[in-house]
Amino acid sequence: MGIDISRYLKEITKEFNKENLKQFSANSIAEIVELSRSTVSSYLNKECKRGTIIKIKEYPVIFLDKETFSNVHFTPMHNEYDTFDELWQEGSKIKKVDTWSKVIGSKGSLKEQIEQIKTAVLYPENGLPIMLLGSSGSGKTYLAKCIYDYCFGEKLIDPKAKFISLNCAQYYHNPELLSSLLFGYTKGAFTGADRDKIGLLESADGGVLFLDEVHRLTEEGQEKLFTFMDSREYSPIGDNSIKKEAKVRLIFATTESIQSAFLPTFIRRLPVIVNIPSFAERPQQERIHLIDSFFLKESEILQRTIQVTKQVMSFLLFSNYEGNVGKIKNIVKYSCGSSYTKMKDQKVIKVRITDLPVGSEEQLKENLYHQISNRYQDRVYDYMHPELLDINNSEQKNIKKTYFQFVDGFKQVEAGTVTFEHYINEMMNNVNLLVDELMFNVEVNNNQSFFSVLTFNIKSTFKYMEENFGLEQDGNKILSIAHLLYFKEEQEILINHPEWYSIRPRLTAFIQNHMGNVLWLAKRMLAHLSERLDSQVLDEDLIFISFYLNSMNIQGVKNEIKSIVLAHGYSTASSMANVANRMLKKNFFQAIDMPIDTTIDYIEGKVLDFIDNNSTENGLILLVDMGSLFDLRIRLEKKIKGPLLLIDFVSTPLVLEIGSMLLQHKNIIEINEEIIKNVKINKQLVYPVEKKKKCILTCCYTGMGSAIQIQDILQKSLKQEDSSLAITPYDYHKLQQNKQKELPFQIYDVVAIIGTVDPKIESVPYIGLDHLIGGEDVEAFINILKSNFKIDEEQLKKDLIFNFSIKKIIEKLTILDVNKVLNFVQDAVDKVEEKLGIKLSNNKRFLLYLHCSCMVERILRKEDADMQEDIEEFVQREKRKIEIIGYAFSEIEKEYTIKISDLELRLIFDIVFSD
Structure with missing residues (x-):
């Protein structure tokens, strides 16, 4: 049982503070571990003697795990202390003060500057001279004092070493006096020099000398100073035969241009020039x-x-x-x-x-x-x-609480105390509770100018997101984000969380891996909004918006082929793109107008900017009015994220022709093959030059919805964060018709296809979803994975069996009771068999369970099925069978008060009678 006590003590010591001392007493620990107090006390005192536990002999006596306490706070010198204050005072002597943590902007606008300063200070021997460059009152003197404190904290200077500051501007009209102050002077050096006097260099020996407004030094003074910087030697004014030596760390500050205010020979001795932002330049x-x-x-x-x-x-x-x-x-x-x-x-x-x-x-x-x-x-x-x-107000308290929960909840995920599904659901719930609170319980005067500006610009951003990425506008979304940003007041909340900076990259990667495209969408949205509001994008807001968008059940970006028209002239490209977009009634084409003397570097830069800010995995079409396709291909093929179709020709008819093919949802291979067959133009289809990522395709006969569900379940089972594996849902009918001509086979190395019906693609293993559920093909799937990746075979087998069950799959339904809808669907399928006089295979029965359960929820959500052009002709042709299927599902219509349309009945028919 000692192990249980030890483990428990380790856990609670992580949260140790002055306010919760009682829980570390033998009595409290005994209650938790369900042992007698005497047993626990005996064990704790024995471990204290062994040196693994700290004992504080106050009332009540408390015990701490020494290793955990050392990791969180500091390493104590003893195992026993009379009082808590005695332990803490020891820590205050041991712990090194972080000089820079108190500097506002140390992790923001001054981050790079502080790294420069550290580099200069820690340079061997005596460090490097530092020049602080900034406007008057920007904090140069304060930073110079911080540099001195940092030298002391790093034990680079003696505790008795001095910090001496001199403002050279005070002696601008008396340069001789300034030189004498710096270097000292000998008796008789000038009128009034009735004795020898040491200078500031000698006074600062072993310490730090700060010369503010150092541009006030004369050229002679600069020369004397850089001679000292080279040799550490100087002569007092009045006797050059005297050579003195001093070890001084030099910090300079100026408000003037370095190049115009100093001698070139002086500038060469300044390896570290630190630019300090003004107040107005700070975030x-x-x-x-x-x-x-x-x-x-x-x-x-x-x-x-x-x-x-x-x-x-x-x-x-x-x-x-x-x-x-x-x-x-x-x-x-x-x-x-x-x-x-x-x-x-x-x-x-x-x-x-x-x-x-x-x-x-x-x-x-x-x-x-x-x-x-x-x-x-x-x-x-x-x-x-x-x-x-x-x-200081309830709105900001709630905002802070929600943002802190992002970090604290993620710590629990990493510790294994909660699942990632639980964390994501809880954070989505917290985000929605916050925006509801801000929208409905807090009064905002909509006439207030900033709120109006926010709302207008967020509406514009949603319009941009809808036109370019298919994210639908919604009044509630717009108002929700407006209320958040209004009450947040551009404050960076998580800068005050002690673990934010260490956790931030891992939390961002987690969202990227487990929440599909929402982080990418959030980045695009906030970048656009930030540009319009002239404000910075904060990582903490990206996380908030990601959870908010994820709660909206956004399945992903409409990952369509993107197109750019590049043409020379003031508005040539813009005119063609605008005409095409208006006629096609869709924003397919972006325009880049180029000067006549445009270089290929300019074109490359513009294309790469577009790729960085848009999803181009499905392809990018680039129409250029003149230029070298070969040069562009060489420059871009190692940087593109998907196939690139380069066309060395631009005209309005060509742009319209490409747009019409995009309207027909043709892929980039089909466009490349069909484009202007009777007109000779130069074009090249380029694929990214890199080792192809391994990929598992998911597909479903009835559409992309189930394919996306299979993708989600696979990602959950594999817990994959390996960037070398992609799990991609794809249209079954395209796979079945075009085989390996489809885009995924050009971009990825497809190792398997998992779906509800086999698209029959040669040399690519297919595993039916029903066989995974039945367990027959779990081993086969694991063998495919083993040959391509390192996996935990036993754990994966358990996860696959658990996650690939009909109930687990349909658990993704959010409105319906799973057991109830499954029972109704099962009865309906039984009636279909009985009335049509057929026997359905297990695979078809499973597919009907999955499809029909999702169909009911889809209808309840008022989401329509895809339109079918021949639906009226089909219903007339298969009237009897459609009526039977409709009758079989009539009980579901009554129970859920819905109407199953002919479009939906036709999808059920296709499953029942498919080969």
Whole structure:
């Protein structure tokens, strides 16, 4: 039983904090593991002596798993401590302070800059000189101090080493004095030099010297300084025969252009130039965090809770002070002081527009009517509870809770405590609960300018998604996303989650693998919306929108063939594409108008941009009015994601002809074979140059719906995250008719086909779905997989048997009770056999169970079957049999109050009488 105690203690130690100490007592542990307290206490004390458990002798005595505690916090030096504080104080001495975590933007706009700084600081010997380049007030001095702290934290300098700062601008009109300050001087060096005096280089020996506004140095001063940078030697002013040496880490800062303000010889000694963004150049979330930090500091100084109106927040965020952080900080200080003088006897002081300093009038006029001014909530700053800052209203609390659940729930998936299906369903439910709450329980004035702007642009984005990717517009979707973005206020929520940055890539990959095309759709949608709103796309919003779209039962993108018209001239390509799109009533063609002197590099770049932002796996047609097909082929064949049809000719009739074939859903091979048979043009069909990915095709006689279900079940069974295997649903009738001419065989190495009817493709193994359900062909399928991939054979066999059962397949129904609909369908199929006097094979019976169960739900959802042009003629020809099938299913119509159309009855007929 000791193992159970150990395992339990390991688990709860992961969540250890000051608030839950009691659960680590022997008494609490004994209750959970269902052993006597004395047994548990004996075991814990024995393990403490062995060094695997930490004992804290407070009341009650608590025990922690030492290995887990060390992984989460720090490695304790002892096994026993008298108090919790004694343990924690030891940790505060051991743990290294992360200097950069306190820098706003360290994981955002300053991420690359901080990496540059680390590279310079950690360079062997004495590091590399660093030049900080940025506008006045952008935070260069603050960063220089952080660099000093980082050197100290990394033990690169002695704890007693100094940080010395000098603003060279103060001595601009007296360069001799500046040089003497830097290098020191000897007695008699100039009038008033009545004694030797050391310079800042000597004072900073072993530490850090920061020279701000270093462009104020004269050319002579620059030369003396770079001589020191080369040799670590310098001479005091007044006696060049004296050679002194100092080991100083140098940080420079300037607001001027490097090239124009410094000698070339000085510039060559600056291997690390760090560009610091201004306040205006920072992402909006970072600007908010900076303002928050200033108000929190004032709250601490004034010992008051500070409430700031949304108008003041908008003013500070969008004021045009050339992005001067220092100026914003001073405005915050003045405004808080102004409010304090009026309300100093109150515990909460309120900062309003009237508290802004004199001289802000022009800025005020510019920003007061800013379209986003009404978007922000009043913010409350309490130095006693700074953690409550970002959740000061119920909407933001709910948003934060939902976003944090993305990460916390995924941790449970990785730990194996919940299944990925449970996680996905729970997250979809959470997302829908949140948008319902925001839409129906929170009042938004639709006349508020930003909400109107949001709604308009989201509607435009959905129109773009519908035209290009087949994602239908929906008023509820538009309002849901508008409400979320309105209340979220462009804040990056998960930046505050301690595990977000480590989990983010794995969570994104998980969504990519388990939720089909929704992540791709979310990226396209937010990229388009971001461009229109001039805002950044956040990964956390991609995850939210992915779960939201997945909850809409979107099966995937309409992965149609894409087409681009490239032509020289101001609007030649646009004119042809627009004419064709209008006449075809479908947005098939994108246009790229090119200057006359366009290079092939330009064409390649434009095509690759299109490929990156569109799904082109089914093919891309490129019509170019002039250029070398051979050169384009060589450049693109290693970069394309699907087949590329290159045509060295463009005309409106040709564009219309290609569009008419796309309307007929012809694939790219058929288009290549049929296009303008009587006109000689240069064209090449190019396939991606790479080792073909292995692929399993799924198909169903009655349509793509069941093929997609088979795909889902296979993915669940294989738990495959191997990028070398694709599982692709495909149209049965195309496979049966065109065999290996169909597109999947050009793109993939097809290792098997799984479906309801064999399309009879030579050299490709077929496994019937009924045989997988019956278990006859499970071994055969596993053998196919074994010959191509590494698999866990026993586990896969269990998963296949479990997932490929009729009930598991039909469990994907979301409206109907599975057992109930199966019973009704079984009775209907029995009547079909009886009335028609036939005996159905197990395969047909299974296929009818699957098809008809899904059919009932489809009708309830008001989703129509595909149109059949000959339906009236067919019904007349097979009138008796159709009437019998209709009679057999009449009980289902009564039970579910639905009408089964002739189109649906014809599909059932096809299954019953198919060969």
